[in-house]
Amino acid sequence: MTGSDASSSPALSFRLAYVPGVTPSKWVRIWHERLPEVPLDLVQAEAAEVPGLLRERKADAGFLRLPVDRTELSAIPLYTETTVVVIPKDHLVAAAEEVTVDDIADEIVLHPLDDTLDWEQPPGRPAFERPTTTADAVELVAAGIGLLVVPQSLARLYHRKDLTYRTITGTPQSQIALSWPEEATTDLVEDFIGIVRGRTVNSSRGRRPDEAKDTKATKDAQGGRAAKPKQSQKQSGKQSQKPQGAGARRKAGGAAPKSPRSGKPRRRS
Incomplete structure (x- = not known):
């Protein structure tokens, strides 16, 4: 793709719908930390409107209240409200x-x-x-x-x-779910599912496979580089702890002093 084509193409973004009462701020914050290059657009809508937004592709995913028609939309139940x-x-x-x-x-x-x-x-x-x-x-x-x-x-x-x-x-309870069009399970949708389910950044699920491989390769490369100085430090530590011999001491400070003679004294005649 040429520079002019790239500048004319629409920016990639992720549209997230949510019903009143749901607070998506925690998941949005994690999204910005992991995918800062992809804007996340929030779309607040009434409870009855969110399924339609998903079917019409006006939102990539959405937080809604169950039940939802599972023939077109996938859904992951998250929690039950009091x-x-x-x-x-x-x-x-x-x-x-x-x-x-x-x-x-x-x-x-x-x-x-x-x-x-x-x-x-x-x-x-x-x-x-x-x-x-x-x-x-x-x-x-x-x-x-x-x-x-x-x-x-x-x-x-x-x-x-x-x-x-x-x-x-003694009353019914509302259940919140994450939903998206079943035929539009994109890489970004998988990324957001991973965030909502609490997967770590290094998990291969909920992340695009090429990104997961790149992350692993980067970690391996960094680990290999870090191992060398660690080994040299260990060796240098052993060398510094090696005791110096007598020859080394003589070389540093001159001839060693003669030790006094020992044994029985000679009798004079």
Whole structure:
């Protein structure tokens, strides 16, 4: 490729989508450390939009909430979120550390259209109408109209000073996964999978094979060069510890002094 062709070609980058409540900063930081030459573009989208972004190749990979259609998209489950109920700070439920669905059976429980929990039957009494978004539902809770059951990450994301939340049991739980188009499992996707799974930089999985070989060759070359001075230092150490003989001492300081004669004295006649 000529210089003009290289300058006219688009820059290689990696597009990562993520749903509200997911914080990808840790993985993004590791990406910048390992692949500083490849920009990573973050694409925040609503939960229902991320699968479409992946199918349309508007994102290379994405963090989303399961379930997802596995016929087109691959997915690696990462972790399960704690489910909480969002309540006003002065609500009776706030006195407990953990509640159950029975504790809010008589309460109006808001069920937004973008709800991320797979309910068979939401708890409590339904509101007159469903809020459009989770953010709208939080505002209604602050107005004293009802309660809201959501993943803890969303309760933190839409936190208000006049609201709090408590862990609730007996409800579905949201599961976060890393997903990407199955037919577009590129080298960069493999690199990001390796980062998310915690593989080291020298692991052959999650890195491009040619980079892994280059890294190993570089390490071997560096190790070979480092071995020589180590050996010479060892030999020089042995030489410095070798005791000097009498001849060496005489050469350095002149003739050695004569030692006094020993034995029995001769008797004089």
